Amino acid sequence: MILCFVFGLVLFGRTLLASQEEPVCTSRFDYDHKMLQKMVMLEIEQRNTKIALEEIKTTLSKQTDGSRQEKLLLANIEEKIKEVETATSVLRSGNTYVRWGRTQCPENGTELVYKGYAGGSHFNNKGASANYLCLPEQPLWNVYEDAEQTASTVYGAEYELYGRNMNNFFGKGVADHNVPCCVCRTNRASILMIPGRNKCYDGWTLEYEGYLSSGHYSHEASSEFVCLDAKPEIINGGSADENGKLFYFVEARCGSLRCPPYVNGRELTCVVCSK
Template identity: 55%
Template sequence: MFLMIIFSTALRSKRSELIFSTSLILQDKASPHKSKIVKELLEGYGWEVLDHLPYSPDLSVPDFDMFPKLKEPLRGIRYDSLDELECAVNGLRVQTSAISDLKEQIKKAQSTEDGSAYTRWGKSSCPGNGTETIYTELVAGAHYTHKGGAANYLCLTQQPSWNKYNDEEQAGGLVYGAEYEINFRSRQHFFGREITDEDPPCAVCRTERPTVIMIPGSRQCLDGWTMEYHGYLSSGFYGHDAASEYVCLDVDPEAILGGTSDNDGKLFYLTEVRCGASSLCPPYVNGRELTCVVCSK
């Protein structure tokens, strides 16, 4: 009865038009709101009570996560005046802003650290698809006749720097310049010009996309991937003593000016398929030169 008197008095003084109208009321699931006397009172006024959504951490994240953390620095502190409280809240606001700025800086730093690098063989520049050129240099590697030579191709810088050195020739690993060796094929057919015995350039490229792959046997990237470049799958000659590796030589290879000398060294040959009794053919064709593509995502 007391609740009805208090509620009716307050309602008449503030919103008298609601006393005898059909209204909607939304209240949370606090225990007093669900009591029998409150329900009977609202039914007496003919008001419809709307159901409140469940009050849980997953549906009200600010109440359960953000606000408690914001209030934590002020917990247990008494303030003698409103000015002191306002000063404390403003200080907390400054700290929160500084934390947000720091998070943004960390996010930017992480984004600049993302990405990956690859070498574009046969070109002195990187593709214009948001990829930057780290450096453009010279291709080198072990001599094709050296049985113990390293297999991989190198993209050497044109601006070397040295530790301690001795300029006398001595035993150890050896590095030679590289050349195109496109023998027994029509260079005009493949490249539109003669490139045999010319020295290839290389470019080390960086893309913001974190993953880079080379797909041998294809000149197209998969859906959702970005093409960096495509070309011919290349390696050393199978009959030479030195091991080599498979790399993707650009479809339109360049040559270093003045580099035609036939000094051999590390060599580039086109690769082709040998079917034999394997399951390569089909889809591959015996004797056909293999393509390749470098893709990023």
């Protein structure tokens, strides 16, 4: 009787894991909250099956002549608990990052969540938001008015990457072209962007390498530092100089920055690593 109950309990947990869809979310906070709820449910299911398994082991240990069927059922339950534990571990350890300048994620066990268009506030607006956005290709709308309102604004992004010889960087010119992006998910728990390096430290997995990028120091709007992929793609048909949110190289300036090891005027590299 106990065995049948526990077997059904484990199967319920496995069905719960398999049937739950990815939560429909309106923000990164909402996504994290719902994923946390999902993880808690799996943790509870895992704990319940472990407790029941211990009860079964205790019962069978008292039955020296336990049937072959009972022993096979016990082994089956243990196997299914391992499946739940593995799935829970994967859910717990996952993390996401944006790959700026590319439409595909690296082939290292990382999955594509979505691809889209880099954007953000206009480079010359006072009070503009600093961060870059990766806007999906298929937006969904709620209540809206098409007339322009007094509000915050989002523009597309362009490469403002100039140099005496751009072929030294990318093998092609990308200035004024629109910037793509994609959001990637890895099962590794920690994501780290390291400025000034193009290789990960030992024990970390390379997600992608590139050049440190931000807005221009002289513009009204502030910006953040992001890692632009070393092999950037462009969005076809977007070569007009329309500005918006801009990507510039970031150069070292000696003084308070220690030189060496840094070199004045040299473009800084970057790397995104996971562990």
